[in-house]
Structures are given as C-alpha cells and as structure tokens.
Amino acid sequence: MTNRTLAVVTAGLSQPSATRLLADRLAAATERASRDLGVTLDVTIIELRDHAHDLTDNLLTGFPSPALGAAIDTVVRADGLIAVTPIFTGSYSGLFKTFFDVLGKDALVGKPVLIAATAGTARHSLALDHALRPMFAYLRALVVPTGVFAAAEDWGTGDGASSRGLADRIDRAGGELSALIAAREQPAPADPFDNPTPFDQLLSGG
Template sequence: MSTAFATEPLRIVAVSAGLSRPSSTRLLAERLAGAARERLTAEQDRAVEVRMIDLRDLAVDIANHLVTGFPPSTLDEAIKEVTEADGLIAVSPVFTASYSGLFKSFFDLIDNTALTGKPVVIAATGGTARHSLVLEHAMRPLFAYLRATVVPTSVYAASEDWGSSGDEYTDGLPSRIRRAGGELATMITGGRAASGASRVLGLDDEVVPFEQQLADLRLD
C-alpha cells in the first residue's frame, strides 16, 4: 500500500433534500455523518472529511440540467463529490408517502453505474411514524437500482423521535443514528480492501452473457 493512499482522507458525503431552514432533514444528515466520522476517527489513523450537499441550493440547477442535459458547474461538482465519496448518506423528507421530487431528480442525474458498491446510509424525516416504510418501499429499491450497497440500518425520524430515548421495544433516535453511522464506517473501511482485491483478481471484468447462462442451465 502506498503512503499516499494510506494518508488520503476518507470522504463522507451527506445529501440532504430538506427544503426549510432550519431543516430536520439536514440535522439528521449531519448527525449521521458525525456518527460515521466518530467511528472512523476512533478506529482508523486517517483524517475524515465530511461534505454536506443541500439540494435546496441546487434546485434550479437540477431543473435546468434535466431540461438541457448540461449541468452547471456547481451541480456538476456536487455530482462528482457524490460519485467519488468513500461513503454516502442520503436523507429525504417524506412527501406523499415517498421521497421528495427534488431528491429523486438529483439521483436521476447520476449514472446508474456510478455508485456501484458504494456504502450508503438511507434516512428520512416526516411528521408521523406511519411513513417510516418509505425507507424500504422507495429508498432502498432506488439505491439497489443504482447498484449501491445500503447498510442494514436505515433511519427514520418522525417529529416525536427528536429528543426521545425510545422504549423497551424500539431504540431511540440517537441509538439508531450511532448504529447506522457505525455500519457505514465499517463498510467504508472494509469496502476499500474488497474493491481493491476484486480489481487485482480481475473479478470486475468477469461478466457472463445472459444467453450463456441460459445455455449452461439447459446443459444441466
């Protein structure tokens, strides 16, 4: 391993689709990023950089890119930071029982192979716990399509979750944030070695055409 690689900062990018200021969506993104950075700093002799991306500030650029096909420089830089991050945190408010249109529009602009294997924490905020399944029926499938690796713990924060310590059946919001951040940190440090090994072994290039797979089944 080269010295440059060993000393290169780990980069976490947190994308928030919150529209208001102050925003509980932005706050949840910050706390998740802080939990991941805390775990990485404790376990790795590496600097950790966190970049927050507020989609609210890029809304007009996103709309223009969808219409023209040409991203303004600020949006292009945000997309580059997301695709080159070691770990990604994606947080959306719930609108009409799903992620927001702004959130979806931003990730529509990212090539569907650009996040392949990237560790991702998905999270959402809403006024009521009834919308918590948005994480599983909307956000997890979205990032599965983008070929990202979503950590097991997703985090939903309803209004009543802020300041709550949970109960005997459900962990409080701080516990869920720490667990999700820890899983992201573990996946970031493990993911680097795994991806490097696959490149050495040439596993990324080993693609079997679907027709051949069918033919092999018929031979059996």
C-alpha cells in the same frame, strides 16, 4: 490514520430543517465510528435546495451547471454516501429523486450508502424500505442494513424513549457505514501512460 471521503446529500426544503439536522447527526456518528477504526473522514454536505433550479435545467438540457457538476462529482468520488430526504406522500421528495436521476447510471455501483428520512409522523417510516432502499438497490449501491427514520416525536427533549431510540439507530447506522468505508479498497491512481494514443492516430489528427 487512513483518509476517506464522505458525501452527505440532504433534501430538506426549509432552513433549518429536521432533514439537515438528521444528516448532521448521522455524519457525526459516522465520523466518531470511523476514528475508532483508524479512519479520518473528509465530510462534504450537499444541500439540494441550493441546486433546485440547476437540477431542473439539467433535466431539460442534459448538462449540469458548474455548481451542480461539482456536487455530482463529490458524490461520485466519495468513499461513502449519506442520503437523507423528507417524506412526501409516502415517498422521497421530488428534489431528492431528481438529483439521483441526473447521476450516471453507474455512479453508485458498490458505494456504501446510508439511507435516512424524516417526516411528521411515524406512519411514513416504511418509505425507507419501500422507496429508498429499492432505488439504491437499482443503482447497485451497497446500502447499510440500518436505515434511520425520524418522525417529529423522535426529536423530543433528548431524554425520552423516542429520542434514545433515534440516537441508538443513528449510532448503529453510522457504525455500519464507517465499517464499510474502512474496508473499501482505494482505487489506484490513474496512470496517464496506461492507454497511450497510437502514433498513427496522432498523425491523422484523431
């Protein structure tokens, strides 16, 4: 089995939240599909509500706290990313956007990303393609074709058409993400001797 890492960023504000529930189901579907491809995923969940104050401080000072820095590093180093946000006023939440604002501009280049969102009604479903997908395209991430949107009625009792439709979308999106993660080339370990400091620079204290 090959080992890969998956970061899951969820911007739900309540505990428990539908946003976290969707994130967990997407992560589970991606793990199942990855196992079928011979890949074991090491999954890390990042709850942005736990970093809300640190994100504001980072915007004001330009420096992350140790906890926020660790969360950012997890996303940057991950082989794949699941990003889930509640929809407010027709778009992603401010907390969600702020996290990706403080990432480096090249942090997600070429990284496989699954986008997902939750809202009270299906009227907000276009936010996936009108808000989230353009943002990740700007960041040059590799977004999977299937975005997953879950309205309140999609959760249901588990035996209705809406619930089955959501389950199908989750499985399809998880399969697409797992395939991209499995196909992604692992970067070679950095060789500390690749770029030695010139001897004259060492003598000068540079």
